[in-house]
Amino acid sequence: MSTTAENVIEISGLCKQFTTGRGRKRRTVRALDDVSLTVADGSCLAVVGESGSGKSTLARVLVGLERADAGEVVLAGRPVAQRPRRAERRARARDVQMVFQDPSGSLNRRRTVEAAIGEVLAAHHRVTGSDARRRIDDLLDQVGLRPAHARALPGELSGGQQQRVAIARALAAEPRVLVLDEAVAALDVSVQAQVLNLLAEIRRARRLTYLFITHDLSVVRQVSDEVVVMRRGQVVERGSTDQVLDHPRHPYTVLLRDSAPRPGWRPRLSINSDISSDTAEAEA
Amino acid sequence: MSANVLELDDVRLALPSRHGDRTLLRGVSLSLAPGEALGLVGESGSGKSMTLRTVLRTEPPGARVTGRVLLDGEDVRLLGAAALRRVRAERLTMISQNPRAALNPVLRISRYLVEGLCDARGESRDEATRRARDLLARVGIADVDRCMDAYPHQLSGGMLQRVVIAAAMASSPRLLLADEPTTALDVTTQSEVMAILDEQRREHGMAMLFVTHDLELASAVCDRIAVLYAGEIVEIGTPAQLHSAPRHPYTRLLLDSRPSLTAKTAALPVIPGRPIAAYEVEGGCAFSGRCPWVAPRCSEGEVALVHDAGRATRCLRADELTAELAGPAVSEPAGEPVQAGETEETA
Numbered sequence: 001m002s003t004t005a006e007n008v009i010e011i012s013g014l015c016k017q018f019t020t021g022r023g024r025k026r027r028t029v030r031a032l033d034d035v036s037l038t039v040a041d042g043s044c045l046a047v048v049g050e051s052g053s054g055k056s057t058l059a060r061v062l063v064g065l066e067r068a069d070a071g072e073v074v075l076a077g078r079p080v081a082q083r084p085r086r087a088e089r090r091a092r093a094r095d096v097q098m099v100f101q102d103p104s105g106s107l108n109r110r111r112t113v114e115a116a117i118g119e120v121l122a123a124h125h126r127v128t129g130s131d132a133r134r135r136i137d138d139l140l141d142q143v144g145l146r147p148a149h150a151r152a153l154p155g156e157l158s159g160g161q162q163q164r165v166a167i168a169r170a171l172a173a174e175p176r177v178l179v180l181d182e183a184v185a186a187l188d189v190s191v192q193a194q195v196l197n198l199l200a201e202i203r204r205a206r207r208l209t210y211l212f213i214t215h216d217l218s219v220v221r222q223v224s225d226e227v228v229v230m231r232r233g234q235v236v237e238r239g240s241t242d243q244v245l246d247h248p249r250h251p252y253t254v255l256l257r258d259s260a261p262r263p264g265w266r267p268r269l270s271i272n273s274d275i276s277s278d279t280a281e282a283e284a
Numbered sequence: 285m286s287a288n289v290l291e292l293d294d295v296r297l298a299l300p301s302r303h304g305d306r307t308l309l310r311g312v313s314l315s316l317a318p319g320e321a322l323g324l325v326g327e328s329g330s331g332k333s334m335t336l337r338t339v340l341r342t343e344p345p346g347a348r349v350t351g352r353v354l355l356d357g358e359d360v361r362l363l364g365a366a367a368l369r370r371v372r373a374e375r376l377t378m379i380s381q382n383p384r385a386a387l388n389p390v391l392r393i394s395r396y397l398v399e400g401l402c403d404a405r406g407e408s409r410d411e412a413t414r415r416a417r418d419l420l421a422r423v424g425i426a427d428v429d430r431c432m433d434a435y436p437h438q439l440s441g442g443m444l445q446r447v448v449i450a451a452a453m454a455s456s457p458r459l460l461l462a463d464e465p466t467t468a469l470d471v472t473t474q475s476e477v478m479a480i481l482d483e484q485r486r487e488h489g490m491a492m493l494f495v496t497h498d499l500e501l502a503s504a505v506c507d508r509i510a511v512l513y514a515g516e517i518v519e520i521g522t523p524a525q526l527h528s529a530p531r532h533p534y535t536r537l538l539l540d541s542r543p544s545l546t547a548k549t550a551a552l553p554v555i556p557g558r559p560i561a562a563y564e565v566e567g568g569c570a571f572s573g574r575c576p577w578v579a580p581r582c583s584e585g586e587v588a589l590v591h592d593a594g595r596a597t598r599c600l601r602a603d604e605l606t607a608e609l610a611g612p613a614v615s616e617p618a619g620e621p622v623q624a625g626e627t628e629e630t631a
Contacts, residue, residue: 050470158558159328188327188559189497193541193552200551215471222543222552245545259475261500262545263527267478269424 007074008177008209009039009062014071016057016233031057032068033233039177039226044203044210046224046241048217048256054233055213059179062211063098064089076176094124097170101182103162107154113140113165114150120172139168142205144198160191164198171202178203179211184219196222217260221245229253288354289459289491290316295338295351297331306563308334310515310570311351313589316459321485321492323502326512327538327559332495335512336461339493340378341368356458373404377452379481381464383444386451387436393420393447394432397454404455419450423480442473446480453484460485460492467496478505499538503527511535514570515562517589520596529610531597534571536609569600577605 016032031054039045049055060066062073064084073080076095081088100106107116117136121127127135137147143164154162163183170178180199184192200223203210212223220227220241228238229250237250248254261267297309309331316322324332337343339353341360353360360371380386387396397416401407407415420428423446436444445465452460465481466474482505485492496502502509503523511519511526511534519532530536540553557574568583569575575582582600589598599605 050472160558189499189538190327190541190555191558193543193554196543197551197554217471218543218545221545221548241548255472257545259471260545261474261498261504263500263503265500265504267475267482267504269476269479 006040007038008041008076009037009045009211010072010074011038011058011062012036012072014058014061014073015069016054016061016066017069030054030233032061032071035071035230035233035235037228037235037238039209039211041176042203042207042209043226044212044224046212046214046220046227047230048214048220048227049230050215050256052232053230055230056181057233058230059098059181059211059213063096063179064092065098090124093175094173095175096177096179097173097175098179098181099163099166099170099183101185103159103166103186104154106166107162107169109154111153112150113145113152113154113157113168116165117150117169117172120169124173135172139171142171142202143168144194158191160187160195163187163195167195167199167202171206175208177209177211179213181213182215183212185214185216199223217245217257218262229256287317288315289318289320289356290314290339290493291352291354291357292335292338293352293354295335295349295353297334297338297343298348299344300346300348305348306561307565308347308515308562309338310562310565312512312515312517313351314510314517314520316491316493318458319486319489319491320508321494321506323506323509324493324495324512325497325499325502325509325538327497329514329559329561330512331515331562332497332512333463334515336378336463336493336495339459340372340376340461374455375458376461377455377457377459378461378463379445379448379452379465381467383441383448384436386448387444389436391435392432393434393436393439397432397447397451400451401454415454416450419454420447422453423447423450423484424476425450440473442469442477445469445473445477449477449481449484453488456488457490460490461495462492463495464497465494466501467498474501481505499526499542511538514560514565516570516598517596518571518598520589521594525595529606531595531602531606531609532571532599533575533577533605533609537576569598577601577608 014032014035018029018031020027035058047055047058057066061068067082075092080092084092114136117139118132121132121135136150140147140149145161145164184195187195202208214220224241227241227244228235229252231252237244237248237253244253245257248257292312292314295309295312298305298307312335314322324335326332334343338349339360343349349361355371355375363371394416398409398412401412401415402409417428417432420431425431425446466477469477494502494506506523508520508522509526510517511532513534519535526535527539530539537553537555541555543552555574568585569587572578572582579601587598587600589596
């Protein structure tokens, strides 16, 4: 970790297409259409958009779960190979870790908390035995769990606790970047507040960089310094969080903001249905 | 005999499990006037969906339900199979979170709608087809032909939810049961679907029981809101009352812990612990374990839901806390009572 780059993430011209169906029903969806963005070291960039906006594809390309058709990703000063070797993949995992929406889907339900975190420690830092146990206790403490939780299976934990375990496991790799893909969307309101505060604390304490993917503008306001708004694979607006939420320029950002329930809000049909994302099928 | 569309009187529900009976509802009572929209708001395990299912009688097999569920004065819990079917076809309708579950994946939308109309109302096929097209147009579907011809998998979630709403409106029922109908939808689609639902409901003069975890959403579309916690109602009031002057600590904390669209806070006020299930309540106030205002007497015996001028609160300290709970965001709740700006209430 010897980079001096100001931007921990630099993405330029990223493109990704998916093809579905065959024959006459063959359709191409542009999940990412020339996406460029940078994330400064230690900051939090929120990526907002609705389903089909490409926000999750962006995250998956960034962590290496998906390969881009074109464009470049520079992570912590290192260009990310599109066909990485095993060692490169492992190095990338030390730079960036991901937390998903559904913790019960990302944790093996037959492995204890201890085993889940221990695996990451052993793989990335060759920490085992009593050292590992100490680190696991540390990590659990950082995410607000007790040492006793180490022996629990995911099924014995609540949704909020499971998400804390997923965060602890991500932190075990000691990454510089945490990609959070709707990481608080499935949590109850009171638990969501706890996890949002926890994530803010961890970012401060560890000087982490976050890429926070969400559909929820209230969450964006609370967690992020900057925000990009995505729609149909393109970035339609970007700027500081306050600027974008208080003075949105793109009609789609305005629509998103006006659609968020809040005191005094009334549901309404969007005036310009072309802006709405409710298209049944992705266009060719 | 009352004029209410729906009345729940001390509804309790327990499910048998390996660990003995598990209580999910601990006595829910509420009433719904014709055309009124009542929101049931709570976190997971609060019993909001289960309450709704006791009305439709779709609770899990083996569940033991006590109490009365009166639909137009008639107890649906006592109905025989044929009578229940008739009530479901004519007077009740339900929209759930997942519209795909309501539709047969191998049938076209036209078949689903037309068959429903023929079955429920004995209409002729031509008549039913005409009505189905009309219903789709009314829920804001622009290309009715394409929609009628489509299979469910060819339509987006928002479209499908409109189709289900269209079908629900077909029989002009007295009561609409909506269980998180927009939770799986994008925010812009949610806004549209809720607008359509609201419009249709008013047009048909239909009452609605609206289950959601989203207090803001419920506030926008409901006349009154019941806040549930651990299988019982802790507070009932209008959205304005709950927002400007909540009487139950849980309501207040629920409002505070949601991040705001307009302002960032250094740290969100949190409710310690996690929401508990009804069967975990050990006597006394169910919220006492997480309540910053807890007093020794809160854990002694059950707390009653006290009705007062159209509102209801289940808190022993409601009167002493009135000013504090209506005050500005609480970061140190145990401190001095805050001077509340009572004038804000007339907004």
